[in-house]
Amino acid sequence: MSIKGLAPVPRHKTLAEDTYDRLRSAIMTGAVRPGEKISARSVADSAQVSFTPAREAIGRLISEGALELVGPKTIIVPQLSLQSLSEIYKIRINVEVMAAEIATPNMTRSLIFKLEETQDELETLRKLDSYQASLELNEQFHFLIYKACNMPRLIAIIESLWLQVGPSFNFLLTPDSLPEDPIGYHRTMIEGLKNNNPKQVSDAICADLEFGFQRLKDLIQSME
Template identity: 40%
Template sequence: MDDGLGEIQRSATLAEQVYDRLRRGLLRGQYKPGEKITARRLARTLGVSPTPAREALTRLASEGAIEISETRSFLVPRLTRQRYLEISEIRKLLEPHAALLAAPKGGAVFAARLDKLNERMKAGNLSEDFDAALELDSEFHLMFYARAASPVLTRMIDVLWLQVGPMRTLLPHVFRKSLTGYRNHLAVIEAVRARDPQGASNAIQKDLSDGIEGLLAALDP
């Protein structure tokens, strides 16, 4: 299976590079809940030996982003409904706050970058290339939150996204084709263009609420 991560250049910090690539894949929903990840397969995909791949997987397991089964296999977690709701409530506190900080640092140029991602996401959903669209949605959010220039806040958001990123692949196709996220992003972009912190925060809050509601419909009671 091709994980779509691409090979990496050799250096003295291979384990760190593998960790960063795998982490990015989890953040962007490139892995499915319950998927098994072996050090050997990961090493083959990235063109490294199994040792740095295993080190990266172990590190992510210590952060709660990867589970280790009874047979010592590495698995992408499938969150329970209760766990997903708990994380979602925290996200509703942190991400709108990141939007408050990021919007004043926006403007027309940054808004245009977000708009380009959003239009590509729309095209992906309409053509039913849902995996690509989900990656673009993730890139939209993470790029925007990084604009807040708050490393501690960004790190906290990343930790939560590591856990929910794979779960977002369960969003029903009917929800994605409804373009609800696309329209919410338009409101975010307009607020960024106007450097309107409250408008951006409100738009992110709505986008989160809509996405969470859409995903809950696909989870077991």
């Protein structure tokens, strides 16, 4: 029998859940490279936890396809083929545009302000050649928009796609200067959100994803 008026005790994350979230985020934002070996020891040492939560986190990510068991004790970050990257890109275009169009009328002034702050910081990091840190902010930027659609199942689909493609962002780490195009696309998204214009936002997202995919495709082909 429940007691009316007694609020549930807040449930904090377990070490395994927190380790999983942190490792998952690292994979999504390209902190690990395709083909890189991942061990319970390396995860435990990095997250400063014991082997048990590290093993549980790795096991969950193997089941989600973010990590791959290639031997009895060998776990790696999968390296996607161009065909797989192309498939993911085509799906991303559809689901991310859907999320953004639904989210546009839900974007409050405070959310747009947060988006602008994130973009300002992202641009600062790019100028400092802090590319890895800028990838984390790029993820934050996109999901600030997508999560405003208030459709958790759609967000879960988008996150699963980022989880697969995230490590491939490492291929964009080249000696060449970073192109300015993505900055323009992000600024156009912000403008479209301020104007409550879903088409302007979705067009900018399409351009952003298309540019990123083509650049990634060209770089991978040049390495073959």
